Amino acid sequence: MSGPCRVGIVGVGNMGGAVAQRLLGLGWSVNACDLVAAKVAALQALGARPAVDPAQAAEGAGALIVCVVDAAQSEAVLFGERGAAAALAPGAPVLLCPTIAPEDVAGLAARLAAGGLHPLDAPMSGGPARAREGTMSLMVACSDEAWQQAQGLVAALSSQVFRVGDRCGDGARTKLVNNLLAAINLAGAAEAMALAQRLGLDPGRTLDVIERSSGQSWIGSDRMRRALAGDYAPRAHVNLLRKDTRLAVAMARQAGFEGPLGPVAAGVFEQAAQAGLGELDDAALLQLLGGQRT
CATH class of the missing domain: 3.40.50.720 (NAD(P)-binding Rossmann-like Domain)
Structure with missing residues (x-):
């Protein structure tokens, strides 16, 4: 071909x-x-x-x-x-x-x-x-x-x-490793932005700083920009990273590896799904951690 x-x-x-x-x-x-x-x-x-x-x-x-x-x-x-x-x-x-x-x-x-x-x-x-x-x-x-x-x-x-x-199978393994890190980064970005809001900081300006500093991640910037704009139209549903983090943690355990952050990130996505955010874009983690709901 x-x-x-x-x-x-x-x-x-x-x-x-x-x-x-x-x-x-x-x-x-x-x-x-x-x-x-x-x-x-x-x-x-x-x-x-x-x-x-x-x-x-x-x-x-x-x-x-x-x-x-x-x-x-x-x-x-x-x-x-x-x-x-x-x-x-x-x-x-x-x-x-x-x-x-x-x-x-x-x-x-x-x-x-x-x-x-x-x-x-x-x-x-x-x-x-x-x-x-x-x-x-x-x-x-x-x-x-x-x-x-x-x-x-x-x-x-x-x-x-x-x-x-x-x-x-190695393509799937690579993708799950990548998506586990993406989920950890996204959960961390949502937590940091929720904290910035609680502290009374301007969230847009705070994200400007993060994007040019050591806390930057592509998925954090991409999703938090959407969240700050109130745009939760699903490009990637919460339920997808919920599924992927479950698979990644299960894969890790089968390999005899238990990291400290993967299960926590998986728990955040499970919590978001249980809160009714599963069909929203995964930018909706900011709603969960910031105490907001649509």
């Missing part, structure tokens, strides 16, 4: 939809599938072909991108009734992009390989804007054969591609 061809994308929400827009803009053909018809319709207006189920998304596609939420959805998309795996041509690359447990990625990859397909463990990071721009981080673990087969597609998706290994 050296140049534009037809690609099936199952799950065209925030990230999957942005990926679809990226590929369409580069001249690729896209079969778009999602449970939410409006998301598919928006892409159809840009030239995508709507697919009613994963099997139809795979029809005529030289590759498949799976951008759903969890392992159960991934399995249903690939191997459920009208699943995509059976409809793909032998040798087609399958990019597994959800953030799920490494053992789940490895299991799905093994089944895909047994069926003559080329699985790539390929979680994404950076948000929808960077996905549309082609600058998101793409962490890829796969066989050399799968890597070669998917080169054109991977290069089209992002200029920030990291081949982290040849063992499917």
Whole structure:
């Protein structure tokens, strides 16, 4: 796959939809599938072909991108009734992009390989804007054969591609390590801004200082700017980092590692979800720690 061809994308929400827009803009053909018809319709207006189920998304596609939420959805998309795996041509690359447990990625990859397909463990990071721009981080673990087969597609998706290994599951491990740090940084940023507000400091000016000083983090700046503007429209739901921190802490424990901050950050996201903030943007941690509610 050296140049534009037809690609099936199952799950065209925030990230999957942005990926679809990226590929369409580069001249690729896209079969778009999602449970939410409006998301598919928006892409159809840009030239995508709507697919009613994963099997139809795979029809005529030289590759498949799976951008759903969890392992159960991934399995249903690939191997459920009208699943995509059976409809793909032998040798087609399958990019597994959800953030799920490494053992789940490895299991799905093994089944895909047994069926003559080329699985790539390929979680994404950076948000929808960077996905549309082609600058998101793409962490890829796969066989050399799968890597070669998917080169054109991977290069089209992002200029920030990291081949982290040849063992499917290592992409997921890398993503969970990254997301655990992102969650720790975000929880810390929300705590610091809540403290600034309690002290009577101007929050915008305080964030100006932080962004140019040792407390700066990309996710802290990005989310706290939105929070200060009262913008909680979900780009990345609280529930996503709730899921990811749970997975990361479980992965750490399986490896015999117990860090002091990961479980605390996971607890903050669990608390936010229990407070009814789960479907808001994760900038809503400032509401939780600042004692505010929508």
